[in-house]
Amino acid sequence: MxxxxxxxxxxxxxxxxxxxxxxxxxxxxxxxxxxxxxxxxxxxxxxxxxxxxxxxxxxxxxxxxxxxxxxxxxxxxxxxxxxxxxxxxxxxxxxxxxxxxxxxxEQYPYGKEEFQALQEELQQLQQQCRAEAAAGEALRAELEEQKAVTAELEKILQWFDGLENICREHGISNFKESLAFLTQNSKKLQDALKDVKEKSKKMEQHEQLL
Incomplete structure (x- = not known):
């Protein structure tokens, strides 16, 4: 045989x-x-x-x-x-x-060293995927927190707007400086709210890319 x-x-x-x-x-x-x-x-x-x-x-x-x-x-x-x-x-x-x-x-010949390099690259990609998944979870948690902060800021702005309208309706002139101060703070809060919304939008776009 x-x-x-x-x-x-x-x-x-x-x-x-x-x-x-x-x-x-x-x-x-x-x-x-x-x-x-x-x-x-x-x-x-x-x-x-x-x-x-x-x-x-x-x-x-x-x-x-x-x-x-x-x-x-x-x-x-x-x-x-x-x-x-x-x-x-x-x-x-x-x-x-x-x-x-x-x-x-025959089309894709690989030696032992090349195969080892591919395995190492695969492990690195897997680690990157796990890191990106963890980052995505952190971004989603931060986004939820930003949404809560945004809701609170909107409530404060509504309160300031209501207070300013009441002062105008009652013609309380001695509150002019106070109203100016409140208006200035309201503008700052509006800017802060706008900034928070922009950051939230960017985070949502980043999460969709992940």
Whole structure:
């Protein structure tokens, strides 16, 4: 039997060519043994039909065994030639032929060092993805906090606007400076609110990109 592992052929056929040849050899050998038993039985019947025959069944068995060894020797030689032909021409994949699932390796050949570099790059990308996911969670939490602050600022602005309207309606002139001060603070709060809204909008856009 061949000592070549023929791993590529085994990948294609789903079985090793040597295993196939071994099964064929065993099948032919079993058939040869069975045929010799049949022949021996026929010879014994023929001898029983001959009156005064001096040939005993043990002699027939010895002759059968000798003939079987002769046939087996010739069969092994013939099978060896058949095995050589089948393994080289029928069950052999030429070295220049690639299976469809292996053509990608020809298009993108990678050595051991390149494969290691790809693994390291993949690990770095995974770490970056986890970091970006954590940053996204932090941004969402901060965005919720900014929304709460914005709501409070809007309430304060509404209160200042209401107070200013009341002063105007009642014509309280001695509150002019106070109103000016309140108006100035209201403007500052409006600017702060605008700044908070812009930051919240940027954070939402950044979160959508993640």
């Amino acid at each position: 061949s000592v070549d592992p023929m791993a590529y052929e085994a990948q294609f056929f789903g079985f090793t060519p040597q295993t196939c040849m071994l099964r064929l050899y065993i099948a032919f050998q079993d058939y040869l043994f069975e045929m010799m038993l049949v022949v021996e039985g026929v010879i014994l019947k023929k001898l029983d039909a001959i009156p005064g025959c001096q040939i005993s069944p043990s002699q027939i068995r010895k002759c059968t065994e000798k003939f079987l060894l002769f046939m087996k020797d010739h069969f092994d030689k013939l099978f060896g030639r058949m095995e050589e032909v089948l393994l080289q021409l029928v069950l052999n994949i030429p070295r220049n032929v690639l299976l469809p699932e292996d053509r990608v390796h």
